[in-house]
Amino acid sequence: MRIPELYKEKKPVFSLEVFPPKRKTNKESIHAAVERLAECRPDFISVTYGAGGNIADNSTCEIASSIKKDFGIETVAHLTCVNSTREDVKEMIGRFAESDIENVMALRGDIVPGENIRREYRHANELAIEIQRMCNDQLQILGACYPEGHYQSESLDSDIQNLKYKIGAGVQVLITQLFFDNEAFYDFLDRARSAGINVPISAGIMPIVKSSQIEKTVQLSGASLPHEFTAMVGRNEHDPEGLYEAGIDFAVGQIRDLIEHGVDGIHLYTMNDPRVAIRVWKGVKDLLP
Numbered sequence: 098m099r100i101p102e103l104y105k106e107k108k109p110v111f112s113l114e115v116f117p118p119k120r121k122t123n124k125e126s127i128h129a130a131v132e133r134l135a136e137c138r139p140d141f142i143s144v145t146y147g148a149g150g151n152i153a154d155n156s157t158c159e160i161a162s163s164i165k166k167d168f169g170i171e172t173v174a175h176l177t178c179v180n181s182t183r184e185d186v187k188e189m190i191g192r193f194a195e196s197d198i199e200n201v202m203a204l205r206g207d208i209v210p211g212e213n214i215r216r217e218y219r220h221a222n223e224l225a226i227e228i229q230r231m232c233n234d235q236l237q238i239l240g241a242c243y244p245e246g247h248y249q250s251e252s253l254d255s256d257i258q259n260l261k262y263k264i265g266a267g268v269q270v271l272i273t274q275l276f277f278d279n280e281a282f283y284d285f286l287d288r289a290r291s292a293g294i295n296v297p298i299s300a301g302i303m304p305i306v307k308s309s310q311i312e313k314t315v316q317l318s319g320a321s322l323p324h325e326f327t328a329m330v331g332r333n334e335h336d337p338e339g340l341y342e343a344g345i346d347f348a349v350g351q352i353r354d355l356i357e358h359g360v361d362g363i364h365l366y367t368m369n370d371p372r373v374a375i376r377v378w379k380g381v382k383d384l385l386p
């Protein structure tokens with residue numbers, strides 16, 4: 098199924114994100130995780146490509162293809178371009194198309210420090226153009242956006258102006274980076290709409306249930322932390338179980354508020370942990386179509 102069509106049919110679209118396991122031998126673990134995640138009846142599951150230090154190889158294609166074939170769930174395969182040659186990118190797009198994958202998230206990726214390759218693509222919009230050129234209408238294209246601005250952009254407004262290049266290159270749905278402050282998201286949405294960006298925008302939500310995630314993910318994302326979030330973390334500083342429960346409640350509260358404000362979609366960063374994803378889904382499923 099073409100994901101952009103889904104956004105025309107229902108609101109909010111509820112999607113999940115998984116990543117390929119670091120070791121290829123852990124294939125069964127991702128299969129088992131997806132089997133459990135299916136309980137949330139997601140509209141689609143997206144699979145990252147080489148993110149978070151994972152190796153960019155064929156795993157994204159294999160996992161996305163299995164999500165579709167083995168579980169009957171629609172899928173989006175992520176693809177980055179900045180650390181790849183044109184040949185690498187073309188080969189991967191060809192594999193997606195051969196594997197019956199219909200939706201791709203076109204990303205720049207993070208520049209690997211010290212990596213000495215000729216940069217054949219500089220931005221995600223160039224990858225989107227390549228996909229369009231190679232596949233015409235066969236692959237539907239999604240893209241990333243940043244409610245508080247991408248870390249390399251001069252300002253939120255210039256980031257939004259740059260976002261328009263992606264839309265011009267054929268990106269039909271945007272998914273946000275994780276955020277904890279819904280007000281920042283609503284402000285971004287107003288600015289994006291005023292700038293003429295009218296494609297559906299799904300809100301990316303990551304439940305924070307462990308203190309290690311605060312150090313790694315939260316700080317790396319650069320997302321601003323509203324008082325309720327820091328207070329929640331502070332109250333549970335020495336109580337891992339308390340933080341687990343409070344982190345789930347926080348994500349549920351955030352999603353309920355977003356749905357009540359008419360968000361186009363919710364994209365849950367599952368960190369391959371079905372227990373957390375299922376708990377969050379149970380807390381919001383009465384609001385999902």
Ligand code: FAD
Pocket residue numbers: 144145146147148149175176177203204205206207208219220221222240241242247248249250255256257259260262263272273274275301
């Ligand atoms: P771009 O759109 O190219 O933007 C990067 C910067 O360049 C921004 O500052 C932007 O304002 C500017 N810019 C954009 N276009 C232009 C232009 N034409 N001219 C001048 N400036 C421009 N990373 C992975 O490695 N694998 C993944 O699977 C992955 N999945 C992700 C999923 C989501 C939903 C999100 C939000 C991020 C994901 N990332 C992933 C991280 C992403 O690769 C990084 O955030 C990366 O730094 C930027 O990627 P982008 O596609 O947004 O880049």
